[in-house]
Amino acid sequence: MASLANFSDEPLTPAGRLFLQPQTNVVIHCIARGKNPFDINTVKSALKSSLMVQHPRFCSLLVHDRNGFEHWRRTQVDIGQHVIVINNGLDKSGNFVEESHGIISTEEGEKDDDEAAVNQYVADLSVSSPLSMDKPLWELHVLMAHNCIVFRIHHSLGDGISLMSMLMASCRRADDADALPKMVPDKTPEFKGGKARDWLWLLGVAWGILKMVWFTLVYVVEFGVRCLLVCDRKTVITGGAGVELWPRKLATARFLLEDMKVVKKAIPNTTINDVLFGLLSSGLSRYLDHRTPDALHEGLRMTGAAMVNLRAQTGLQDLSELMKRNSKARWGNKFGVILLPVYYHKGGSGNTSLEYLKRAKVMIDRKKHSLEAHFSYKIGDLVMSLLGPKYASLLNYRLTSNTTFTISNMVGPLEEITLAGNPISSIKVNTSSIPQAITMHMLSYAGRAEMQILVAKDIIPDPEFLAKCFEDALLEMKEAAIEADKT
Numbered sequence: 001m002a003s004l005a006n007f008s009d010e011p012l013t014p015a016g017r018l019f020l021q022p023q024t025n026v027v028i029h030c031i032a033r034g035k036n037p038f039d040i041n042t043v044k045s046a047l048k049s050s051l052m053v054q055h056p057r058f059c060s061l062l063v064h065d066r067n068g069f070e071h072w073r074r075t076q077v078d079i080g081q082h083v084i085v086i087n088n089g090l091d092k093s094g095n096f097v098e099e100s101h102g103i104i105s106t107e108e109g110e111k112d113d114d115e116a117a118v119n120q121y122v123a124d125l126s127v128s129s130p131l132s133m134d135k136p137l138w139e140l141h142v143l144m145a146h147n148c149i150v151f152r153i154h155h156s157l158g159d160g161i162s163l164m165s166m167l168m169a170s171c172r173r174a175d176d177a178d179a180l181p182k183m184v185p186d187k188t189p190e191f192k193g194g195k196a197r198d199w200l201w202l203l204g205v206a207w208g209i210l211k212m213v214w215f216t217l218v219y220v221v222e223f224g225v226r227c228l229l230v231c232d233r234k235t236v237i238t239g240g241a242g243v244e245l246w247p248r249k250l251a252t253a254r255f256l257l258e259d260m261k262v263v264k265k266a267i268p269n270t271t272i273n274d275v276l277f278g279l280l281s282s283g284l285s286r287y288l289d290h291r292t293p294d295a296l297h298e299g300l301r302m303t304g305a306a307m308v309n310l311r312a313q314t315g316l317q318d319l320s321e322l323m324k325r326n327s328k329a330r331w332g333n334k335f336g337v338i339l340l341p342v343y344y345h346k347g348g349s350g351n352t353s354l355e356y357l358k359r360a361k362v363m364i365d366r367k368k369h370s371l372e373a374h375f376s377y378k379i380g381d382l383v384m385s386l387l388g389p390k391y392a393s394l395l396n397y398r399l400t401s402n403t404t405f406t407i408s409n410m411v412g413p414l415e416e417i418t419l420a421g422n423p424i425s426s427i428k429v430n431t432s433s434i435p436q437a438i439t440m441h442m443l444s445y446a447g448r449a450e451m452q453i454l455v456a457k458d459i460i461p462d463p464e465f466l467a468k469c470f471e472d473a474l475l476e477m478k479e480a481a482i483e484a485d486k487t
Helices: 014-018 040-048 108-128 160-169 199-228 257-264 272-291 319-323 350-368 372-387 389-402 463-486
Strands: 027-034 060-064 070-074 083-086 088-090 096-099 138-143 148-154 248-256 301-309 335-343 405-410 417-419 422-431 438-445 448-456
Touching: 014 372, 014 389, 027 108, 027 160, 040 083, 040 138, 088 108, 108 138, 108 148, 108 248, 108 422, 108 448, 148 160, 160 405, 199 335, 199 350, 199 372, 199 389, 248 257, 248 463, 257 272, 257 448, 257 463, 272 335, 272 350, 272 405, 272 463, 301 389, 335 350, 335 372, 350 463, 372 389, 422 438, 422 448, 448 463
Parallel strands: 083 138, 301 405, 405 438
Antiparallel strands: 027 148, 027 422, 060 070, 088 096, 138 148, 248 448, 301 335, 417 422, 438 448
């Protein structure tokens, strides 16, 4: 390794500075559950030889110059400082129990208790344990009694796409120890030749441009108003300023990708994201019916903030492309935000279940025709450049305070992988708390998708029931899609 003296300090990107402000200090959590117990020496050895600790962001300290500006400064990484080993088991409340290495069980009930224990451990980390600034901003917690590891990586180091791509570069396929995990292949648009660009084609292009301009104007104005003036009406799932400091609970909703594919076939040109947004709409309506029956008026709006990857290539990225200086993929935080409204409808099941999908598709299709996500990124960048991180952080904080939930969806590896030689049974992601009572992050892995639901437990005391509402919503959509296909 080159001498540290050969490296000069590197200034933070505007997004990196944003995520280090007190109101927007965010840590990304990635939970990987092994099929076998993890060997600490093997884990440390894998880390030392991994690309992660060679990456500039993962081997740099955050420092301030005499003018107060943040910089990355290279340092030697002491793996022992970053790997935190927890030998004791945890109960469902996240409290330590007697030291045990045999807590994992094949019994379904005990497996659920084990997952609840890990979820609560991470939920407690999300509000009470910021990362130390005395070392590079990442940690690896190894929960020995639960065959589980938890990566904690500061959001200033990169976004979910960057960090998950980095993790995948450190993993191998379970069926081939020398092969990297498969990424989801890009869908290359087909070019149908032989057709002249006649006036009908030009008319279609002109109409597409007009729609883009109109939807962009409408949604960018709405985005600005939502940041500065308007907030969602209060419901039993509403958060707000200060809620990021409240205790948290974490639950997991599980879906089969095959079920989602069955549902998306019910309506032409539907995507998995359309299905996800549809089941969110249905699931939230179900939950509100349960908590406050007959208390809400039909069509009540709840707004979600959805994270959108702005790189040219969708999904996980090739790490070598991310690291190229002039690459369009680019390492770091390269995402925008779009606002996705959800409307309450009483009785979110039965014959109306596919109506949620239809409404979701219409809304998301309009968002796709706009440049809202790109404008949100540029607006944040402009505010950061002109007014500084304090005001950029305030703008971001007001946006999350004025909306009801945050949602993100990432595509993970197609097949099972190994990490430090241990086959991985599940991978889940979430972030530390923000001023909302509910945040949701979904990641697919080997034919399944798991969505982590982080809630303020004094507002939403039963996130497990909320997770079941989402799961039931998908199953009813699947049944409705099968019935529709028969007719």
